[in-house]
Amino acid sequence: GENVEQHPSTLSVQEGDSAVIKCTYSDSASNYFPWYKQxxxxxxxxxxxxxxxxxxxxxxRIAVTLNKTAKHFSLHITETQPEDSAVYFxxxxxxxxxxxxxxxxxxxLLVSP
Amino acid sequence: xxxxxxxxxxxxxxxxxxxxxxxxxxxNHNSMYWYRQDPGMGLRLIYYSASEGTTxxxxxxxxxxxxxxxxxxxxxxxxxxxxxxxxxxxxxxxARSGTSTDTQYFGPGTRLTVL
Numbered sequence: 001g002e003n004v005e006q007h008p009s010t011l012s013v014q015e016g017d018s019a020v021i022k023c024t025y026s027d028s029a030s031n032y033f034p035w036y037k038q039x040x041x042x043x044x045x046x047x048x049x050x051x052x053x054x055x056x057x058x059x060x061r062i063a064v065t066l067n068k069t070a071k072h073f074s075l076h077i078t079e080t081q082p083e084d085s086a087v088y089f090x091x092x093x094x095x096x097x098x099x100x101x102x103x104x105x106x107x108x109l110l111v112s113p
Numbered sequence: 114x115x116x117x118x119x120x121x122x123x124x125x126x127x128x129x130x131x132x133x134x135x136x137x138x139x140x141n142h143n144s145m146y147w148y149r150q151d152p153g154m155g156l157r158l159i160y161y162s163a164s165e166g167t168t169x170x171x172x173x174x175x176x177x178x179x180x181x182x183x184x185x186x187x188x189x190x191x192x193x194x195x196x197x198x199x200x201x202x203x204x205x206x207x208a209r210s211g212t213s214t215d216t217q218y219f220g221p222g223t224r225l226t227v228l
Binding site for chain 1: 218222
């Protein structure tokens with residue numbers, strides 16, 4: 001089955017710096033790659049997603065890139081702010097006609113003022 | 114519009130006790146899911162329901178059962194709780210079945226401790 005690996009497990013940056021989180025997946029049939037943000041004690045919430053027919057997607061300060069050949073995708077956060085501090089999860093879903101997300105193990109991002 | 118709701122928020126059980134976690138959504142979504150979240154392991158799918166009347170096993174189904182009571186409600190039952198089931202449980206829903214590219218919306222979670 002699908003396996004999603006996520007790195008790094010923790011990431012500390014200064015406010016205003018950029019942050020990059022990387023994920024690799026094993027199943028070449030995966031076609032949907034969402035990123036979720038989970039603040040401490042809260043529920044995961046979708047922040048951005050990308051489909052396999054797209055190489056890059058941006059939404060204000062966040063962007064996701066996908067390399068299907070290498071089977072990896074990355075989350076980029078620019079101009080980080082303290083409120084970006086959270087755990088970020090990547091996930092992948094295979095094109096089976098139904099969504100079964102396989103999640104990475106998460107990255108704890110700490111943005112220091 | 115409350116989205117996805119879960120009860121209870123916290124629960125402590127003794128080994129061997131049973132309980133049911135409740136989940137409901139008011140977004141008229143077709144698909145519903147149960148996940149568990151453990152430190153360092155991300156979210157793992159326990160069971161899912163692609164549409165009303167159907168349920169299927171996910172990645173870690175052992176020790177659990179589910180019921181899709183109607184389109185709104187999807188419950189998770191632990192028949193004989195074990196300490197290994199100590200975790201945070203999240204319910205989620207998505208609008209459509211028959212697609213792999215839909216947004217999942219999560220409930221607030223239930224923190225379960227089994228002594």
